[in-house]
């Protein structure tokens with residue numbers, strides 16, 4: 001059998017076979033696919049000044065920093081990173097949590113290196129960075145260290161849980177198989193149903209949630225079967241071109257982002273980074289780009305790379321002048337932004353499970369289901385800290401509530417899990433509101449079944465040869481992940497370097513229209 005990794009690039013067009021010919025012939029006739037075949041545009045870029053930034057990197061998360069490093073390694077240093085926050089790292093964001101004298105640096109955003117390396121196969125570049133910058137991490141056992149609960153207290157439904165693990169494995173094999181057979185995409189929900197996995201009881205639903213929603217930050221109904229499968233395989237499945245099944249949780253008290261900040265410190269000079277600067281407007285034309293900031297100042301350049309999250313682009317937090325073309329906005333709104341919310345609690349002392357994870361099954365799907373203890377050897381023993389994660393629409397719900405109201409619900413779940421224990425008031429309680437935050441508008445992207453490969457090509461594509469887009473959401477194989485942001489930043493840096501070195505380029509290709517998928521034809525209605 002062919003490996004998914006060998007076939008994905010051409011075979012994902014098979015999402016919608018009728019479009020393949022139309023789309024690929026459009027690309028071939030109008031737009032070159034790679035730097036080696038990129039044509040010089042009619043209007044050449046012109047560097048009139050040797051001073052000032054000529055490439056603006058908008059956003060200083062993983063993608064922004066890796067783009068800068070790629071430019072630097074090609075000998076191009078006339079760039080500037082513009083970042084709204086006071087530090088680099090973006091969605092790698094730590095904070096001090098805990099009562100006075102019992103504080104720990106914890107992560108609000110990315111927490112894990114997902115997949116490390118299998119033998120001499122591909123290694124996760126974030127794992128490589130972690131090793132290089134001596135990040136403290138601890139293996140986190142997703143499936144082997146679990147206690148199960150429902151609203152009657154502790155109850156063993158590990159058999160149901162293990163069945164859900166097998167269903168998920170079958171789902172991802174099935175999704176890969178759909179690519180190889182050139183079948184159209186469907187939702188993950190239909191994938192599960194076709195495989196006979198139809199969770200009905202709270203135990204079955206919670207077990208499926210753990211496998212799926214907890215990873216993709218949206219439900220199986222909201223997600224693509226095919227894309228969920230390859231994102232899993234390319235990250236976790238060594239046999240399918242992925243890294244490994246290992247998950248490392250950071251415990252480093254410098255914060256997870258320290259590996260990106262240390263990497264940046266190796267090549268960035270002070271004048272190459274503008275922190276505390278929020279971009280309000282991006283003006284672009286065939287001649288260049290100009291960016292205005294919230295303090296009223298503006299910067300001009302020959303190229304700009306936009307690394308803001310998909311959520312920021314969807315929410316119009318940054319205005320484009322002129323408005324982005326229709327093919328780009330269709331792609332931006334076609335992909336989805338999920339939300340993943342970690343709710344942290346610190347108690348005077350530990351009273352809970354001794355495993356790394358606990359699963360709580362409620363009659364309502366997504367009701368405070370996944371619990372993690374940090375009060376454990378290897379993590380933060382004696383800390384009194386545990387956290388519960390909610391996702392997707394449930395994250396939106398908790399963001400709309402007061403902290404106290406959320407705390408009461410969380411304590412209510414703990415009372416159900418431990419009916420014979422008096423649950424004390426926590427000494428500390430905190431959760432971030434990623435979805436409401438104008439710098440993120442969610443946690444990470446998720447691929448819906450209506451989103452085609454051609455849409456994704458358009459999400460990545462360059463506008464006017466001047467405006468570039470890169471970040472976790474533009475990663476075909478690893479959307480949603482840190483390593484996706486890493487590779488996309490690096491790739492866009494290299495592409496822009498190509499433009500600079502050749503005094504012009506058309507950029508990455510797009511399709512003006514995606515004439516794909518014809519669910520209805522006019523005669524159906526006659």
Ligand SMILES: Cc1cc2nc3c(=O)[nH]c(=O)nc-3n(C[C@H](O)[C@H](O)[C@H](O)COP(=O)(O)OP(=O)(O)OC[C@H]3O[C@@H](n4cnc5c(N)ncnc54)[C@H](O)[C@@H]3O)c2cc1C
Nearest residue numbers: 059061062063084090091110111112279443471472481482
């Ligand atoms: C809660 C959560 C948990 C996650 N868990 C994991 C995990 O365990 N493992 C994993 O691999 N991935 C995880 N991820 C995903 C991972 O964090 C992202 O894929 C990655 O950090 C995205 O990097 P990026 O550079 O593409 O975008 P970002 O990090 O969003 O970088 C964009 C930057 O642009 C800045 N910005 C936004 N708007 C403006 C503006 N108007 N002006 C100036 N600057 C602006 C932002 O501040 C940000 O620094 C998680 C994400 C979240 C939120």
